Amino acid sequence: KRFHKFLEIKDILPDDARKVIVEDFERLKILGEGRGPSSADYSVFINHVDFFLSLPWNKENEQEKSIENVKNKLDDDIAGQDSVKQRIGDYIAPKMLNPKGRAGILCFVGPPGVGKTYFGASIAQALNRKFIRMSLGGVSDEAEIRGHRRTYIGALPGKVLQYIKQCESKNPVFVFDEIDKMERSSRGDPSAALLEVLDPEQNHSFTDHYLDAGFDLSQVFFICTANVEHDIPPALRDRMDIIRLPGYLETEKLEIAKKFLVPKALVEVGLTQNDVKVIFPDEVILKIIREYTREAGVRDLARRITQISRKNAGKFLQHGGSIKSIQMNPETVESFLGPPKHRREDAKLTGVGVAIGLAWTPYGGEILRVQSRFFPAVKKDEFTFSQTGLQKEVMLEANKAALTIVRNKTGQKEEDTWLKSIHLHIPEGAIPKDGPSAGITTLCSLYSLFTRKIAKPFLAMTGEIDLEENILPIGGVKEKVIAAMRAGIKEVMLPSGNEPDLHDVPKEIKDSLKFIFVSTVDEALNVVFGKENKEPSPVS
Template sequence: MATTERYRVPETLPILPLRDAVLFPDLVMPLVVGREKSIRLIDDALKGDHIIGVVTQKDAQVEDPTPSDLHEIGVAALITKMIRMQDGTLRVIVQGLTRIRIRELVALDPYFKARVRVLYEDYSPSVELDALMQQAKELFEKLAEMVPHISSDLVNVVRNIDHPGRLADVIAHSLRSVTTDEKQEILELVEIRARLERIIYILKKEISIIEVRQKIQSEVKNEIDRTQREYWLREQLKAIQKELGEYDDRQTEVEEFKEKIENAKMPEEVRKVAEKELKRLQKMHPASAEYIVSRTYLEWLTELPWSVETEDNLDVKHAAQVLDEDHYDLEQVKKRILEYLAVRQLKKDMKGPILCFVGPPGVGKTSLGRSIARALGRKFIRISLGGVHDEAEIRGHRRTYVGALPGRIIQGIRRAGTRNPVFMLDEIDKLGVDFRGDPAAALLEVLDPEQNFSFSDHYLEVPFDLSKVMFICTANVTHTIPPPLLDRMEVIELPGYTDDEKLHIARGFLIPKQLDNHGLKPEQLEFTDEALLTIINSYTREAGVRNLERQIANIARAVAKRIVEGALEKEVITPDNVATYLGPPKFFPESAERTAKPGVATGLAWTPTGGDIIFIEATRMAGKGNLLLTGSLGDVMKESAQAALSYIRSKASQYGIDPDVFLNSDIHIHIPSGAIPKDGPSAGITIFIALLSLLTGKNVRPDVAMTGEITLRGVVLPIGGVKEKILAAKRAGIRHVILPERNKADLDEIPAHIKEGLEFHFVKEVDEAVAIAIGPLEAAAGFVIPPKPGEMPAQEFPKEVH
């Protein structure tokens, strides 16, 4: 360049560290020099050729830089003017000459000196460089129209520059938005084309930023204009209301909140938050969106029952009376509630229990919660968790979200108006999980007595004490509840009802309720016990009483219609006229019919809605020894069928079965209700009996049902769901139940009235079950399988085992 040609750059130069600025070749920059070393460097340079090296520091905050604090590339500069100020500092004007690279430092004191190498630009005119220069100039002119600090004189200077390298340096020096690091990066780009491309990129980015900023400013201005107009209109409206005597100053609302905060008796920590929020509210304009958010938050804080609680009725006799009035049986649940009341009389500050009622639908889990609240004299709140997938449903949304609210727990507490209600979390086994979080994880804090005294809702962001709340959860099954959550709850199982229990419930609760719902008097509609049992057995098949109540309601509606029409004045429902109102029976006692042929056995199954009986059917046809399994069976049940068949084949001669049967026949096992998936190992013994009945040609006794897992050695293993299965057997009219020997202890938990009329036979091996379900079998060579000790002759049952 021209300035470089006029001045020869020495090989060794004093190096002046420059803070937060970058000097470019051919450009002039004023400097303020205040460091002692730098002042001495300037003085010595003015005694010589006035040429120094100017290098930018990597960190402008470093007061005394070391060699590692300097960039490697800088500019050789000429000191054109120096003025010494009264405070000792120097005002210096320097002009950049050319780019230099520090090769090595030769001195550190009294200031830096270094051997340098001049970096020359390799410039060859080309069409591409001309195009880049033209684009850079156009972008710079466009930017100058958008920002005020770029003068028209500078635009003319840039327009007349004909060297691409100098054009890039001048533009980089002129842009205030370009950081020191970005300018240093441009300085280090010796190759001209790369430097121009970098400048064009920076210009485009800066123009885009300014355009977006202008768009935002325009939108904000429009919003401000609208807000100012609304404010002016509101002020006019206030003036009019004041003249009419209707003006309500904002201060009135603030005073109301102050009074509410005082009366709420909040904890000290919460009161400070509320008062701080109220001060913010006072500074806001009522028309602003933030005012509404702040006021809503204060309403939630002041309306929560921080210190309000109902007094518990600890009279055990009264509680027992209320529970008996509302629910028949359920002795275990009633016993637990009465124990809680007794302990509360002895220990006033006892934390509320966290119970989980588990049982099939319709057994009274939800209504039991209402009865407990009534017995205790507490408010009752219920929320359904079925299908809840969002954690915010429990913990609430943070106030930064539009329309944010607290979670369902805090909302329920506010509705209750007390801090010690009975809080029912219905269908807790049906919580879901998705990308919005895990509600079950959020419930861990709610249902933990060691943590819920300081439950923090995301909306409130202050702790709320839930330790006095009695939480009651309900579920149909427990295996879908996460183990950490299940561990925090005291599980109380509610089994299904027997026919006798359903009869009592219908008499004591369902019929009076439906008569009242339909405007009927007891003397207008009566049910005989036989009619109710007909409805229970022929029109409903359930563990609970929900469908039974529905059928009673159907009859009540039909009778009410006939009474209004004048067709009758009183109706007595008997087994003979039940079908008149409910249609033909929907369920039949199939056990005797289904086991009237060889190859059919009755099993006991557990389902989410309670226990049920299943019929396992087997048939044989000509084939090649294949085993066919149908009925939507799972892998475990299929393996049980394979094990049963394998055991029979291994004992074929003892059971009097021709071994060739297995080679020349295909066996098909089917479990009806094929659309319903079935799985589990407990059908193993039933499949075994069905196969043995088929292959020996002997019928299975119609009043025998069984359950148990079997092994290839013929051992019967224990199973689960004994209580539900026994209830299913009783409902189906079964008289004899075969259970694994190791399930004998489970009968202790089953009430005596459920076991009444049933005979239980506990077996260790499948051969014992054969003697009970089918009877002794003759061996192939005429050998009769000897009965085990205590067994009775064929066609008689072994002595009952208790």
């Protein structure tokens, strides 16, 4: 039976694959004439032949041919992320025109819970392809990708071909999840093994150690996901087209909750099956978003809604199943979830020595209140620059550059240097902070301290500085701008080099904020403190 199956597919097999399987049959024939199935090698070759013949050498799903149907499917499945869906549509169109053509590899980068993996599943459904997901978090063995050679006891093929075999199609959508969390170990580097899998110039003949022959992966639609782009091995990153998924806006979270999360939770706890109508008004969902979650995605929001739905399910059973409608309100939320867990850092009026900055985190953007104060020097001839709030090395260096510029600009005399020391603090000290983009914020905080001038209220800023007083471009603009809008900021000051990055910012955010672009420290100080900064006030 095995040989007849081989004869059915031999004409479509690559030359090296045909040679390997013929050698297996010849070896089995020799072993059969000897000890037969009782031979230790017999089961090794039989297992290899079985795996070889079970691979979908010529099986594939017929792909959806209408780009409009694909876009409609993505719109139905995923709320928001319009720019991301547009880029995915642009990427899919060439695959429809030339299904056999080789294409690049997509990589979705974004914070947890924004739908990176779900995008992959939705794309598979939209294209009428099978869906495979392989988690790479913590994978440290190259054999997970390439498999073991048959000479090893208990040898197995790699997970890539195992999943291809299970889905019985050579053109699935294959998602490598958490590609930024692989680890190198003494058992090899899995990221190096992935190079052949993901490189369009090589994966038409991917060689698994166990199979020992080339298998065509060029028709597979590979998608990778990651939380942090710079943690992706550089050689892999060079082979992928990066698509960044930012955190959801509050309005998008509200829509997702109404359209997906609430209905799913009600089905999960059994209320929908018992014809119980649970009404979640917008004010209730917004309260959960603002006071019980702190995330760029919607994963925690889904947990909170499910938690409330379980309480409602218990309430339904306590009343003997007689309840047919449950109306939620803000007071009910607090009785079910307890006191609010988060008080969002909103924009407040600034004082002397305070400036508002913007920061990027793996979970979305945040605002920072950079605070500075003078304190008496411990020794008359010893100046101290105390920096607290769990600031890391790059940020500490940016702070020193800011202090140097401020001293020069305010005309601080050398004898004044030793009179007072400076304490620079960024609240939420349990959270590590790093990067150069807070340089201009630190500078404005120190300038306010030295001149006793107060920074413009409801203005947030971000930008790296150098000793020539230039303001340099930074990353994470979209996430930072979204955080500014959430916090009630009215104006955002950005480096001039980041002006093109506003293209990716949603229109509703651009319409609600005023953007100011600066390229030098003088321009920034004029924006933050007014035009009179030509003549700084004396140090006090």
